[in-house]
Amino acid sequence: MSAFGERWRVAVWNASGLTLPAGGVVVRYRRWKFDSSGVFTPEASGQSVTVGASLANNTGATSSAITNNGASEQWLGADFVIEFPALTGTAAADAAIEVYLQVSTDAGTNWADLPNVRRGSILAVHTPTGGNPPAHEAQASR
Numbered sequence: 001m002s003a004f005g006e007r008w009r010v011a012v013w014n015a016s017g018l019t020l021p022a023g024g025v026v027v028r029y030r031r032w033k034f035d036s037s038g039v040f041t042p043e044a045s046g047q048s049v050t051v052g053a054s055l056a057n058n059t060g061a062t063s064s065a066i067t068n069n070g071a072s073e074q075w076l077g078a079d080f081v082i083e084f085p086a087l088t089g090t091a092a093a094d095a096a097i098e099v100y101l102q103v104s105t106d107a108g109t110n111w112a113d114l115p116n117v118r119r120g121s122i123l124a125v126h127t128p129t130g131g132n133p134p135a136h137e138a139q140a141s142r
Helices: none
Strands: 007-015 025-034 040-042 047-051 059-062 077-084 096-104 121-126 136-141
Touching: 007 047, 025 096, 077 121, 121 136
Parallel strands: none
Antiparallel strands: 007 059, 007 096, 025 040, 025 047, 025 077, 077 136, 096 121
16 A cells, blocks of 8 residues: 555646745655565665745745656655745734645546645645745655
8 A cells, every 4th residue: 555546646726825936846765675585675765846936925836747656656644854945024823834645546647635735644834924024944754
């Protein structure tokens, strides 16, 4: 059983009270699996995905779909590092930037993202505070 399924992607929801800059949230990941003899096998090198659009407050965006169905793939999980950008302005009192792992159940045609992208497994939530919040990094495993 894979945490990823055949197609997966990353979704970001911005509720910080501020606009996220284009390319602001970067998710780095290194996938892993067990080979045919049961040996833990991490991906040779890490990958990254950027949710590229500038995001106004109370909006979301997703990355492109990432496949997990090739003979050399079949990844079971991954370790993630999520990089949040520095922001300009004063964050809302209840500010949050949420990052989700979304899995498609039908090879990437449909996603659980209605009425917005706030669906899936939470990878990280960043709660920026005060004026000009600095960059932040979080880690997660799935």
